[in-house]
Amino acid sequence: MTESNQDIAQMAQAILRAHGARFGLAESPATAQFTSQGSTYRAAKTACMALGFIEIDAECVARAWQAQTDRLGRFDATLWPVSPLDFGMQVLPVAQRPDAFAPCPRQLGLYAVLPDAKWTGRCARAGVPTVQLRFKSDDDLAIEQEVHAAVDAVRGTGALLFINDHWRAAIAAGAYGVHLGQEDLDALRPEELSQIRVAGLRLGVSTHGYAEMVRADAVSPSYLAMGAVFPTTLKKMATAPQGLARLDAYARLTSQYPQVAIGGIDAERLPAVLATGVGSVAVVRAIIAADDPEGACRELGLVIDSATGRRGGQ
Template identity: 70%
Template structure:
């Protein structure tokens, strides 16, 4: 990603170089649409296939980086949290941080019901998530409670997808929220969730969403979808390994979970990007021998983390 982006940014910047007059740092004028670095970087990101909000986010960061350094460097893709307006690192040290979780969550199994949660917890999977879908509130409440009971006596860390109030009531380890769920919370509800002691994981699909999630200092970030997946309709294209490397570099103060289309063959590549956890769905629930698949995936992770 970085080299291609650098080539494009350099070429685009040349078209706007008249305003530099040999003094790049002097060309800054806030986030004006005429600012050469901001404009060039935004065009470069768009050509690279970034969605509009991510192009805007990176362009602002690249301009901030140039102002901080005093010159434009097309070879230096923004990777400093300060340039993205992120909070202080490590996030766990912030006053508004959610309770911490292990920096390496290991194999992270996303599972459809409490029975599956129990199977994978007993198989030794270190992190499990209940993603139970139903229109029946009573059924959801029963499944959340059953999942908490299913991991009892094991070392598995249980996250509940979406249903944070039920997760608090049942005594789960944590909750996982998507961007829309996070945006729907009021400040008072965020504080209630933080005060409950639950760990919070947040889904992100690019730079802008990582910045949004960082504002509440969650316990971990999920990055994806890395590869194509048919399990759910995604609003963004697969992020790919190059972007995953960039995201992990920027957000390295967080426990990071790569998710989306990862199987046995792709696992080492995703792990090498700098994340401490790999989330899987079909690689386990679609396997002929789910427990055997889980053991094989965990062994592969151990090899990759040495």
């Protein structure tokens, strides 16, 4: 039996009643463009647009909701999709995939994103377990020197060093891992991605919603970063702040990965972020703009380690 437009509208309203308070309603939602005739799909996409999801993510959730309905044999407006199977993600656990990148600790703890090698060394010596060098330059020699300096700066501290973007320099310097944004990931040829994998570097990937999580899962990275959770002035974001409700949903979907929440997170917001179950929180201004950066590292680290159960950097 095919549902009428009225039935589909009622299904969409049921989804909004079940999840509107959690996600919030968009002030002026865009009109959904449909690529399938499935009734659950159409209802879910209409609802997701009303909940403020961008088109590509609304499409992703709608298709997952249709798959969930087909799998269960019934439509349930209260059951927000969280199964990787329904999203078309890989079935095998990451550790069993032949294309998986080297694993990293499930609980990465406090994750400091830092502008230069001096800051990475300073935070590593202050006990931050995971640091990322986000060095911005178009000078290849300067990049190479800064990456090598960062590797030297964290040596002996136990800190895990990820290099943002500059994967060739990271391989040459022997860094622990590389972090890539979606555009960086899309720009890599398969053989270049393979070079990072074969070198044994861990790979972290930034995601800003469902579609990007599905895209990242396709390459079996070491961890997923999810954000921006809250507004941030550090960089122009392509999407609006995701908020805690979406972060919670994302964490459920990607639970087999180590997860890093990022974007506008400070000491006050930290407990609510950790309550979603993520095992790591990335910060920038909360450290580098603090009057006492080392003190901020200790304070934030203790909160995260207590909430995630990290012991001895594990």
